[in-house]
Amino acid sequence: MEWPAAVNEKILEDILQFNRLLQMEFDASWEVVPAYNSLTLINNVDSIEFQKVENTLARLYAELDYGAKADRFLWTLPVCYDLEFGIDAEDVAAKLNISLNELVERHSSYEYTVFGIGFLPGFMYLGGLPKNLEINRKATPRLKVGKGAVGLAGKQTGIYPQDSPGGWNIIGNCPIPMFNVKAKKPCFVSVGDKIKFKPISKAEHQLYKIEGEVGIYEPEKIPLNG
Amino acid sequence: MVKVLKSGFFTSIQDNGRFGYRNKGVPISGAMDKKALDKANLLLENPHNAAVLEITMTGPTLLFENRTFICLTGAELSATLNNEPITNYMVHEVKKGDILSYGRLESGFRGYLAVKGGFKTEVVLGSSSQYLPLTPAKCIAEFEELVFEEAANFKPKITALKIDSYFHERELKVRKGPEYGMLSDEQLKLLFSKEFTVAKENNRMAYQLNEFLPKHTHNILTSATLAGTVQVTPAGKLIILMKDGQTTGGYPRVLQLNEEAICVLAQKREGDGVSFKLI
Numbered sequence: 240m241e242w243p244a245a246v247n248e249k250i251l252e253d254i255l256q257f258n259r260l261l262q263m264e265f266d267a268s269w270e271v272v273p274a275y276n277s278l279t280l281i282n283n284v285d286s287i288e289f290q291k292v293e294n295t296l297a298r299l300y301a302e303l304d305y306g307a308k309a310d311r312f313l314w315t316l317p318v319c320y321d322l323e324f325g326i327d328a329e330d331v332a333a334k335l336n337i338s339l340n341e342l343v344e345r346h347s348s349y350e351y352t353v354f355g356i357g358f359l360p361g362f363m364y365l366g367g368l369p370k371n372l373e374i375n376r377k378a379t380p381r382l383k384v385g386k387g388a389v390g391l392a393g394k395q396t397g398i399y400p401q402d403s404p405g406g407w408n409i410i411g412n413c414p415i416p417m418f419n420v421k422a423k424k425p426c427f428v429s430v431g432d433k434i435k436f437k438p439i440s441k442a443e444h445q446l447y448k449i450e451g452e453v454g455i456y457e458p459e460k461i462p463l464n465g
Numbered sequence: 466m467v468k469v470l471k472s473g474f475f476t477s478i479q480d481n482g483r484f485g486y487r488n489k490g491v492p493i494s495g496a497m498d499k500k501a502l503d504k505a506n507l508l509l510e511n512p513h514n515a516a517v518l519e520i521t522m523t524g525p526t527l528l529f530e531n532r533t534f535i536c537l538t539g540a541e542l543s544a545t546l547n548n549e550p551i552t553n554y555m556v557h558e559v560k561k562g563d564i565l566s567y568g569r570l571e572s573g574f575r576g577y578l579a580v581k582g583g584f585k586t587e588v589v590l591g592s593s594s595q596y597l598p599l600t601p602a603k604c605i606a607e608f609e610e611l612v613f614e615e616a617a618n619f620k621p622k623i624t625a626l627k628i629d630s631y632f633h634e635r636e637l638k639v640r641k642g643p644e645y646g647m648l649s650d651e652q653l654k655l656l657f658s659k660e661f662t663v664a665k666e667n668n669r670m671a672y673q674l675n676e677f678l679p680k681h682t683h684n685i686l687t688s689a690t691l692a693g694t695v696q697v698t699p700a701g702k703l704i705i706l707m708k709d710g711q712t713t714g715g716y717p718r719v720l721q722l723n724e725e726a727i728c729v730l731a732q733k734r735e736g737d738g739v740s741f742k743l744i
Contacts, residue, residue: 241643244686272488272689274713279689283484355687357713360490360599364687364713400490401598418489420589420599426489 240296242276246366251354254278255309255431260299273430274355274364308464313350313433315459316398316413318389319444320346324412331374331391331408345372346389346410347436351396353428361400361418361426365434368396380406387412389436411436414448415456422454433463466530467580467611473525473567477604477669478584478611480516483592487712493692494594495708497669497731498575499724501539504626505579508536508556509619515583516593518605520576522734524567525605527578529559531615534581540573540632540732555625573632573732581616596709635660635737637726638744642695644685644717652678652697656719660738661703669709672730674739677701683717690714693722695741705730 240257242250254273261271261280268284280292320343322328332342355364368391376392381404384390388399390407399405400417413436418426428434437459439447450456479502482495496502496519506515518525524542537544537553544551544567551557553576559565565578586593589600597603605611648656655678664673678701689712690696696704696716705722706714707730720741722730733739 270487275686277688357490
């Protein structure tokens with residue numbers, strides 16, 4: 240299912256509310272993937288009668304109750320912006336013509352919306368980067384960017400959930416695993432949630448990393464629609 | 466138990482796949498050639514989701530430390546049991562100390578080895594399929610030991626199946642993808658008249674094709690992708706996502722392979738020809 244092609248909070252809210260309704264109507268043979276302006280329904284078990292499903296979706300959409308809102312949360316994720324992790328931070332600050340402190344201040348003062356999760360397990364497509372933090376991706380991608388690296392590229396900011404090649408400008412590191420098979424909820428963030436970054440020291444980074452790996456770190460969360 | 470004496474080119478544990486986590490970015494994984502997986506498990510009367518070994522191009526050498534029954538399906542990799550050739554799509558009894566090894570790749574690209582009851586390797590988020598970093602390794606390694614339950618007696622209902630012939634099939638059956646309408650007349654003409662060849666960039670994540678379509682400037686907002694989704698990059702490169710493929714993408718999704726076509730493609734290697742046929 241597709242909504243108008245725009246990166247837009249209203250469209251996202253509509254998709255999430257509809258998804259909430261689907262979760263109640265569709266059984267476990269279905270998987271639903273929301274992203275930006277689309278909701279993809281996949282049946283893993285049966286071949287389906289397309290017309291029947293389409294009719295059900297149309298009926299459900301007509302019944303959408305705009306009073307009942309989907310659960311959404313604001314998560315505060317710790318980021319260490321120390322230059323040990325922020326290997327491109329000086330370069331980024333110079334290009335944006337700001338100090339390192341201003342870079343950290345700006346990046347950690349906004350709330351970013353999760354418009355999609357994909358590409359890698361736990362990789363969030365974040366929207367809402369202010370214009371004054373937009374910077375081109377690196378001309379030559381690195382062969383390896385470390386797990387937890389926090390980067391800037393174009394209109395995007397985000398966290399690499401695992402070691403991978405990448406061309407983003409790295410300004411810090413988040414010690415909390417974005418995907419952890421050992422945790423009760425392997426990925427605590429859902430599409431529609433918001434993310435805020437909180438600057439932490441190297442010592443805190445070390446501590447949270449251990450807590451994150453054993454699954455006892457509880458990221459701060461605030462309900463958005465409550 | 467099976468002891469891995471040699472691991473082969475790329476041998477991994479696979480089952481039907483890992484479902485329920487696509488919305489968190491987790492690929493479904495699972496056997497690339499599901500037909501071959503199903504037939505191996507069928508012959509051994511295994512649960513349909515039993516874990517098998519997926520063997521790519523060059524096979525492993527395996528030492529069996531318990532009695533069991535095995536079945537090989539998929540690519541013809543000239544397997545031998547204690548140096549005696551054995552036939553694919555047939556149930557074979559294996560005794561303690563037997564050595565299974567593989568030879569020349571004769572047809573196809575991915576072979577499957579199932580044992581009675583399936584391999585009992587670690588289950589992560591509902592699946593044994595190896596996928597890094599969800600599972601500790603992406604494939605099996607030399608000297609690793611793979612666990613299964615000993616099976617002393619088994620009288621198979623069916624002892625052999627006809628050997629599959631789709632390894633030589635070149636036609637990929639496809640349906641229109643969500644962005645099919647973005648294709649120009651020229652792109653469409655080429656897409657359905659040309660024979661494409663598999664690029665050297667082919668693996669469990671995706672198969673790229675060597676020949677390009679004319680360039681385009683379409684961009685879409687990132688949206689869900691499936692195994693078998695055919696994407697066209699702005700440069701005109703065709704990328705067909707496979708079982709370990711990413712769950713979202715931003716290139717136009719012009720075609721969608723059905724499961725049968727995914728099986729056909731899974732048996733192709735670099736340089737093999739493929740064409741698309743709308744169904």
